[in-house]
Amino acid sequence: MGWLLPFDNLLCMALGISFTVWFTSLLVFIIVPAILGVSFGIRKLYMNSLLKIFEWATLRMERGAKEKNQHLYKPYSNGIIAKEMSTLEQEIQELRSSSTTLSSEPEFEMADIMSFCRRGVESIVDDEVTKRFSAEELESWNLLTRSNYNFRHISLRLSVLWGLGLLIRYSFLLPLRITLAATGIGLLVVLTTIVGFLPSGRYKIHMMCYRICVRALTAIITYHNSENKPKNGGICVANHTTPIDVIILANDGCYSMVGQVHGGLIGVVQRAMVKSSPHIWFERSEVKDRHLVAKMLSNHVADKTNHPILIFPEGTCINNTSVMMFKKGSFEIGCTVYPVAIKYDPRFGDAFWNSGKFGMVSYLLRMMSSWAIVCSVWYLPPVNREEGEDAVQFANRVKAAIARQGGLVDLLWDGGLKRGKVKDTFREEQQKLYSKVLVGDQEDQAEDRPLEFSTLRGVVLVKTIS
Amino acid sequence: MGSRASTLLREEEIEEIKKETGFSHSQITRLYSRFTSLDKGENGTLSREDFQRIPELAINPLGDRIINAFFPEGLDREDQVNFRGFMRTLAHFRPIEDNEKNKDPTASEPLNSRTNKLLFAFRLYDLDRDDKISRDELLQVLRMMVGVNISDEQLGSIADRTIQEADQNGDNSISFNEFIKVLEKVDVEQKMSIRFLH
Numbered sequence: 001m002g003w004l005l006p007f008d009n010l011l012c013m014a015l016g017i018s019f020t021v022w023f024t025s026l027l028v029f030i031i032v033p034a035i036l037g038v039s040f041g042i043r044k045l046y047m048n049s050l051l052k053i054f055e056w057a058t059l060r061m062e063r064g065a066k067e068k069n070q071h072l073y074k075p076y077s078n079g080i081i082a083k084e085m086s087t088l089e090q091e092i093q094e095l096r097s098s099s100t101t102l103s104s105e106p107e108f109e110m111a112d113i114m115s116f117c118r119r120g121v122e123s124i125v126d127d128e129v130t131k132r133f134s135a136e137e138l139e140s141w142n143l144l145t146r147s148n149y150n151f152r153h154i155s156l157r158l159s160v161l162w163g164l165g166l167l168i169r170y171s172f173l174l175p176l177r178i179t180l181a182a183t184g185i186g187l188l189v190v191l192t193t194i195v196g197f198l199p200s201g202r203y204k205i206h207m208m209c210y211r212i213c214v215r216a217l218t219a220i221i222t223y224h225n226s227e228n229k230p231k232n233g234g235i236c237v238a239n240h241t242t243p244i245d246v247i248i249l250a251n252d253g254c255y256s257m258v259g260q261v262h263g264g265l266i267g268v269v270q271r272a273m274v275k276s277s278p279h280i281w282f283e284r285s286e287v288k289d290r291h292l293v294a295k296m297l298s299n300h301v302a303d304k305t306n307h308p309i310l311i312f313p314e315g316t317c318i319n320n321t322s323v324m325m326f327k328k329g330s331f332e333i334g335c336t337v338y339p340v341a342i343k344y345d346p347r348f349g350d351a352f353w354n355s356g357k358f359g360m361v362s363y364l365l366r367m368m369s370s371w372a373i374v375c376s377v378w379y380l381p382p383v384n385r386e387e388g389e390d391a392v393q394f395a396n397r398v399k400a401a402i403a404r405q406g407g408l409v410d411l412l413w414d415g416g417l418k419r420g421k422v423k424d425t426f427r428e429e430q431q432k433l434y435s436k437v438l439v440g441d442q443e444d445q446a447e448d449r450p451l452e453f454s455t456l457r458g459v460v461l462v463k464t465i466s
Numbered sequence: 467m468g469s470r471a472s473t474l475l476r477e478e479e480i481e482e483i484k485k486e487t488g489f490s491h492s493q494i495t496r497l498y499s500r501f502t503s504l505d506k507g508e509n510g511t512l513s514r515e516d517f518q519r520i521p522e523l524a525i526n527p528l529g530d531r532i533i534n535a536f537f538p539e540g541l542d543r544e545d546q547v548n549f550r551g552f553m554r555t556l557a558h559f560r561p562i563e564d565n566e567k568n569k570d571p572t573a574s575e576p577l578n579s580r581t582n583k584l585l586f587a588f589r590l591y592d593l594d595r596d597d598k599i600s601r602d603e604l605l606q607v608l609r610m611m612v613g614v615n616i617s618d619e620q621l622g623s624i625a626d627r628t629i630q631e632a633d634q635n636g637d638n639s640i641s642f643n644e645f646i647k648v649l650e651k652v653d654v655e656q657k658m659s660i661r662f663l664h
Contacts, residue, residue, distance in 0.1 A: 080496050082661040108624045111649055113528065113590055114657040120532035121559055122660055123522035125500060130520055134503060417521050426525040431613030439616060
């Protein structure tokens, strides 16, 4: 086996050299610029070339499908059905006004059931809520099988390209990114611990580590309207798509986080973060106590040297096509609110975390093996609660502004519907509305009847509706 | 998510569904994608829970009756509906096209004919599937639609009046033919049709 030895040595030397070269270039091209906040523009170049390749791939697929005379599945981005814009009550009233009898008896038509029925079936075919909890479907293909429904062998060139893409992503990009992420988190923990021993003061360690993490994900972020960046003593609210939102925002400013205390690696990171600047971490039991939460938040914003608090009022991850109900808790505190809209470009990799389908680790692996994470962040002008506006109206106003800026659909539905059932009160509201159509509103009845009739009606109505 | 959509639905199946229901190829693939996204158990069938997960359907006062229409077999809790059954029920809501009226008269009636649409609505009232709407059944359905907002007496009088107007053979219940007669002036085609996009 002696003849193996020199070969062995050579192998070791080769491995050693390549590793050193690789790590040095990593340091020079990625880590150091990250720490200094400098960019070479490599990522923008990467993004533009990828876009060109995707366009070519989509055209090729469409051409291939036409040649073979197959149908190409197009996602229903324009909707499966066209819905009526009128409300149920309006529809049923139309039926009533066609009849000429002016009876004061409740008017019921057997055909009423048809309106309920059609609306029910329409919601079975296409509803506004359930599709927000799974990843958005794309028009063009981005060479990832995870977002493709048509991948059959259309052409050799396309398959080769896909295979090449797979190779690059899993054997080059993924290890690179994992190394960077490990470096970033490791540095965060080590440095914040060191800082904990130093005399008190704020050090911008976070920003550096977040920058490394951003490069670990190849996140290409465009910040708009930086003059509106959140200032100390305020609350920053944003729409929530993924835990990566935190990294994206913290890359550009210092925030205090709010959240539950976790165990494991996340717990370690949480404890480390607290050492260099205050964050608000709750025990699981404390989360239920809304007054306690509100008190801790108010105390934090009262101290003007504290960083702004970062809160995601939706309470859960939504798939970045819409903004769902904002929980009013953060809007009751009474300080300035800085809205931020985050919109991801799904062509490079869908960032939405479907927590029912993927755990945190497999989600991060998916993120690190997609092409890139491209997003836009808009800082909206700060808002305060106006006179006579309650917390819910304020929350809705902010939500509408964020939705408008990000090009997202503004929904009133609760993000909690991802896991929970809808409350019975909504169904009861629908029943009440229909009852009004049947027996008429109290006011309607009183207006066009002579006085003695109205009192009689009034008594009957009070008995039935109360 | 839908990534298995076109691979699990074979061309022959699509053709069969096309013949039976009249939906186009692209409509069938899109509806299959919707079917799979509702199928949380990923076993190719939908249960009642899968339907109840849709919030807009859950707040519909007649939501349960509509869900029931997808399960023709019985009122068993364990019922599952597959994609064929799903499409067959949805086919009732296809708009009636003019050229279909002149088709082969010996062919069986299409699922979205006026009569079949009326039958669908009739079955929403007919709780025990005995092909008659009794006063009791009408009351129960009315109660579902209005909740607690109308008294028993008023609801009872509404039911009585409705049956009185519709009943022709004096058996104090509404048969399917009597139902058709009552609704002959109603634009059923428009009320019970959904505009599917291509």
